[in-house]
Amino acid sequence: xxxxxxxxxxxxxxxxxxxxxxxxxxxxxxxxxxxxxxxxxxxxxxxxxxxxxxxxxxxxxxxxxxxxxxxxxxxxxxxxxxxxxxxxxxxxxxxxxxxxxxxxxxxxxxxxxxxxxxxxxxxxxxxxxxxxxxxxxxxxxxxxxxxxxxxxxxxxxxxxxxxxxxxxxxxxxxxxxxxxxxxxxxxxxxxxxxxxxxxxxxxxxxxxxxxxxxxxxxxxxxxxxxxxxxxxxxxxxxxxxxxxxxxxxxxxxxxxxxxxxxxxxxxxxxxxxxxxxxxxxxxxxxxxxxxxxxxxxxxxxxxxxxxxxxxxxxxxxxxxxxxxxxxxxxxxxxxxxxxxxxxxxxxxxxxxxxxxxxxxxxx
Amino acid sequence: xxxxxxxxxxxxxxxxxxxxxxxxxxxxxxxxxxxxxxxxxxxxxxxxxxxxxxxxxxxxxxxxxxxxxxxxxxxxxxxxxxxxxxxxxxxxxxxxxxxxxxxxxxxxxxxxxxxxxxxxxxxxxxxxxxxxxxxxxxxxxxxxxxxxxxxxxxxxxxxxxxxxxxxxxxxxxxxxxxxxxxxxxxxxxxxxxxxxxxxxxxxxxxxxxxxxxxxxxxxxxxxxxxxxx
Numbered sequence: 001x002x003x004x005x006x007x008x009x010x011x012x013x014x015x016x017x018x019x020x021x022x023x024x025x026x027x028x029x030x031x032x033x034x035x036x037x038x039x040x041x042x043x044x045x046x047x048x049x050x051x052x053x054x055x056x057x058x059x060x061x062x063x064x065x066x067x068x069x070x071x072x073x074x075x076x077x078x079x080x081x082x083x084x085x086x087x088x089x090x091x092x093x094x095x096x097x098x099x100x101x102x103x104x105x106x107x108x109x110x111x112x113x114x115x116x117x118x119x120x121x122x123x124x125x126x127x128x129x130x131x132x133x134x135x136x137x138x139x140x141x142x143x144x145x146x147x148x149x150x151x152x153x154x155x156x157x158x159x160x161x162x163x164x165x166x167x168x169x170x171x172x173x174x175x176x177x178x179x180x181x182x183x184x185x186x187x188x189x190x191x192x193x194x195x196x197x198x199x200x201x202x203x204x205x206x207x208x209x210x211x212x213x214x215x216x217x218x219x220x221x222x223x224x225x226x227x228x229x230x231x232x233x234x235x236x237x238x239x240x241x242x243x244x245x246x247x248x249x250x251x252x253x254x255x256x257x258x259x260x261x262x263x264x265x266x267x268x269x270x271x272x273x274x275x276x277x278x279x280x281x282x283x284x285x286x287x288x289x290x291x292x293x294x295x296x297x298x299x300x301x302x303x304x305x306x307x308x309x310x311x312x313x314x315x316x317x318x319x320x321x322x323x324x325x326x327x328x329x330x331x332x333x334x335x336x337x338x339x340x341x342x343x344x345x346x347x348x349x350x351x352x353x354x355x356x357x358x359x360x361x362x363x
Numbered sequence: 364x365x366x367x368x369x370x371x372x373x374x375x376x377x378x379x380x381x382x383x384x385x386x387x388x389x390x391x392x393x394x395x396x397x398x399x400x401x402x403x404x405x406x407x408x409x410x411x412x413x414x415x416x417x418x419x420x421x422x423x424x425x426x427x428x429x430x431x432x433x434x435x436x437x438x439x440x441x442x443x444x445x446x447x448x449x450x451x452x453x454x455x456x457x458x459x460x461x462x463x464x465x466x467x468x469x470x471x472x473x474x475x476x477x478x479x480x481x482x483x484x485x486x487x488x489x490x491x492x493x494x495x496x497x498x499x500x501x502x503x504x505x506x507x508x509x510x511x512x513x514x515x516x517x518x519x520x521x522x523x524x525x526x527x528x529x530x531x532x533x534x535x536x537x538x539x540x541x542x543x544x545x546x547x548x549x550x551x552x553x554x555x556x557x558x559x560x561x562x563x564x565x566x567x568x569x570x571x572x573x574x575x576x577x578x579x580x581x582x583x584x585x586x587x588x589x590x591x592x
């Protein structure tokens with residue numbers, strides 16, 4: 001019976017109910033989209049890192065697993081190449097170009113030997129200093145086609161190839177050109193190596209670590225396993241801030257919504273009290289209404305994350321990738337529900353404390 | 364040996380504080396109402412009728428004196444005990460019907476049962492009462508789709524669904540035209556005569572009071588007349 005009253009009460013004020021549900025939903029979407037973006041972009045990086053087909057990776061001393069590394073002397077590359085079981089090694093220089101995008105310099109010969117090369121959708125590899133190849137996502141997002149000019153790092157490049165995504169980088173130029181352009185002559189950001197027998201990866205890493213003591217050396221398996229949002233610097237704090245804002249907004253909206261509902265229903269609450277309803281009974285009604293708003297809002301919020309993914313895929317496929325994160329659905333919903341229930345506490349207490357006689361004479 | 368009275372009030376006083384001023388709404392009321400009586404309480408505004416109604420209904424405690432309903436002493440009860448008492452001991456009918464607007468007629472009746480801790484279908488005997496009230500075909504309507512007379516009949520059904528010892532009606536015909544007033548008063552009379560329901564009705568209207576068996580007149584917080592009709 002209480003449930004019937006709860007549902008009828010919510011139906012009685014459809015706009016108020018809709019707005020409350022929408023705000024709770026937005027809050028859930030905000031959290032899920034943020035987590036989804038973090039994870040989606042890392043998954044994308046993982047795919048691209050794995051796409052090279054390397055067995056191990058060497059980064060600059062002192063660099064963390066994720067984020068742009070510092071650069072190191074490229075003289076290490078021939079040294080790595082000479083190690084037992086290393087079939088081929090190639091170096092890459094990565095330079096940020098604003099936002100989340102970066103440009104990668106590659107030595108196409110060794111890279112192709114290691115990875116099997118780019119799969120070109122159109123055009124082909126660069127043959128000159130001012131040429132750039134890009135992946136399909138980047139091309140779509142920036143509406144680029146073969147022969148188009150592309151200005152990066154204050155230099156005009158010409159798009160000569162568009163390749164299938166999933167191959168280390170989105171924007172690739174000749175390694176030596178990028179080294180000179182960014183004052184990184186003779187420097188590399190990472191070295192990728194393929195072994196003649198992948199089963200020996202750990203053994204080779206062990207031997208390399210003896211010789212290159214300060215360099216972080218990962219097997220590709222190990223490296224991509226470090227791609228989790230908790231390893232992204234400041235992501236957790238940022239997520240915390242977003243969750244905090246979400247809870248606050250949900251709290252305030254439900255607070256106002258339930259507060260007006262209680263004022264509006266003063267007389268009805270008086271009637272329920274005259275019929276013998278205890279304060280707990282009244283609070284129970286409001287809490288159930290709030291919980292229902294929270295549940296519907298959460299479902300809406302989850303559905304809306306499919307919408308945000310669609311928008312991101314349509315507008316900025318090259319920069320952002322959003323994953324759907326079902327393991328976060330209960331967390332985001334729980335947070336939204338907690339904020340909403342918190343918002344209903346004061347209105348609930350106000351309703352419970354209402355004097356029946358005064359409430360019945362309320363006009 | 365006569366059975367104990369349904370309502371027994373002695374030296375009942377109620378003093379309200381309005382700011383620094385004390386207002387005596389009841390100045391010593393002695394009243395006994397027997398089981399199965401239909402009593403009208405009449406009197407001008409400010410005579411203390413409503414205050415007596417609220418005390419007898421357990422909505423507010425008296426300042427002093429004693430009051431019991433069906434042998435239960437109300438004057439020493441806590442708020443929670445009075446709330447609990449209201450579930451089954453008294454039923455209210457108000458001038459403005461006071462139905463919950465979001466529920467149907469049946470929902471309004473069922474919520475009163477739910478509050479009293481009963482769920483499930485209405486018993487067949489009560490379905491008969493709904494027929495007597497002429498509500499059978501209106502149960503799925505919400506208050507806004509019902510006339511004042513119909514709403515008041517739903518309110519009466521809600522008030523008696525838990526078989527209260529006492530039915531309290533506060534100006535039950537105050538918002539109704541003559542025809543609907545007579546219908547509602549006729550129903551109250553019927554409930555009293557057929558089911559032995561004890562009823563205490565507050566009214567301004569002498570014609571309404573004429574439906575009762577006994578009229579108690581109040582003035583300035585005291586009972587000044589007590590006559591059988």
